[in-house]
Amino acid sequence: MTSTVVRRLLALCSLVGVSALLVVAGASAASADTPEPRPGSWEPKPDIDVLHAWLVLAGIPLLVFVVITLLFVAPALARGADLSPNALEPENQWLGGPRKAAGELAAPDSEDSKAGGAGGSW
Template sequence: MTSTVVRRLLAVCSLLGVSALLVLTSAGSASADTPEPRPGSWEPKPEIDLLQALLLFGGIPLLVFVVITLLYVGPALARGENLSPNALQAENEWLGGPRKSAGELAAPDSEDSKAGGAGGSW
């Protein structure tokens, strides 16, 4: 039983090793640089300065953030809603507390009372 497990483990390791070797040997052609420009072939690599890079990688995401924020907050501002943190406090609620409707069952007055609906004991 253990020899079968060892054989399978060796087969998987050798397959992974061969796969890794193939990937590493074929990666040499992927690291080729742009060839020297000749008339009618490759164009030279464009130079990008620091300001252009900051605008590209910082300005565009910031612009997208501002547009999404305005699309989210804009309708509330157009309706004249107050968006300050204190304006969004919810009213106090007592969930499952006493109700004041006429059709409610009376609460039990003693331990032996059957009023009030469902009950349970241990």
């Protein structure tokens, strides 16, 4: 590496480091607590039950996940479809007609035929 590249890399690293320090220093002022209640100002900090917080923050997303999964899987189960991983293999498809051997294209029939592989002319 040339010295110019090294200098630019060090300048970028120092800029990122100074930016990170400014963000951390600025976040300390945001950790203020609720001031003492006075008449007509702040209300006291409410007590939050841990079980209620877990139910709201984890229970509701889990319930939404289960409902969406059931909405997706229920029609297949009602049809009697097999949902095991081995049952999801795709069937063989016939694209482009029969071939003589795997990976073989049909040869052109005449001079004007468009069958076969890629071609070009000048």
